[in-house]
Amino acid sequence: KIKVRQPLAELRVLPGNDADRRAILRFADQLCEELNLKKASLHDASAGPLLVPEIKANAKNLGPRFGQRLKDVQQAILKADPLELLKHSQAGAPFQLVHGAETFDLEPADLFISLKAQEGWTGVADRDTQVALDTRITEVLALEGMARDIIRQVQDLRKKSGLEMEDRIILHLETPSELLGKSIAGHRDYIASETLVLNYSATAPTDAQVAQVKIETHELTITLKKA
Numbered sequence: 001k002i003k004v005r006q007p008l009a010e011l012r013v014l015p016g017n018d019a020d021r022r023a024i025l026r027f028a029d030q031l032c033e034e035l036n037l038k039k040a041s042l043h044d045a046s047a048g049p050l051l052v053p054e055i056k057a058n059a060k061n062l063g064p065r066f067g068q069r070l071k072d073v074q075q076a077i078l079k080a081d082p083l084e085l086l087k088h089s090q091a092g093a094p095f096q097l098v099h100g101a102e103t104f105d106l107e108p109a110d111l112f113i114s115l116k117a118q119e120g121w122t123g124v125a126d127r128d129t130q131v132a133l134d135t136r137i138t139e140v141l142a143l144e145g146m147a148r149d150i151i152r153q154v155q156d157l158r159k160k161s162g163l164e165m166e167d168r169i170i171l172h173l174e175t176p177s178e179l180l181g182k183s184i185a186g187h188r189d190y191i192a193s194e195t196l197v198l199n200y201s202a203t204a205p206t207d208a209q210v211a212q213v214k215i216e217t218h219e220l221t222i223t224l225k226k227a
Helices: 020-034 057-080 082-091 140-158 178-186 186-197
Strands: 012-016 040-042 052-057 095-099 103-107 112-116 120-127 131-133 171-175 197-200 211-216 216-226
Touching: 012 020, 012 211, 020 040, 052 057, 052 131, 057 095, 082 112, 112 120, 140 171, 140 178, 140 186, 140 211, 140 216, 171 186, 178 186, 178 216, 186 197
Parallel strands: 012 040, 171 197
Antiparallel strands: 012 131, 052 112, 095 103, 120 131, 171 216, 211 216
16 A cells, blocks of 8 residues: 555556546646656557456356357457457447357447556556556655655644744654665755754754654654754
8 A cells, every 4th residue: 555645656647538638738747746746647649558458258147148158258258359349348339259150249248347557557547548657666756755754743743842833943853774764864955844944953952842753664753842
């Protein structure tokens, strides 16, 4: 499960109509901001579909009609072009499949269709528009996700401390985790700008508010006071 604050690399959209195409071009930046994405782009249709159909025979529908020929129908469906079967299904009309010397009259309800993205991606389709999200989390993205969680925890401690929104703070962050330390070191300016840090303290300041938290599985001690 991917956390809400975890940044992801890319969202690709294969629009099924001009309205969806225009919406992506117009709101790409807003999508990136709202969904914590690095990139939102249109998929080139000439490169093929974003999502590939996986199709199975609906034996409950087909069995009563074809009886002992059911296995032949299933083979015909298995060997057919999945994209062609998807088109038949979307058309909502009866169609025929040829297997060997036999021709089978089928209906969209005779098929179970699911759309799958390539490995490392997840996707959905609405009418003719396909959307795929890159769910692979690199170390760079993971470290940024940790930084976002740190910001949330610091903001929570600010609130519990009774600080005003505009109050600047002195902040000390301490962790035994090498990975979390790497996240802090790489995002000091980002954390400071989001939590109004005036100065980072090398040691825990006295007369300060303290919170022991976990960022994923990594322990973190947050110490802060009003600057």
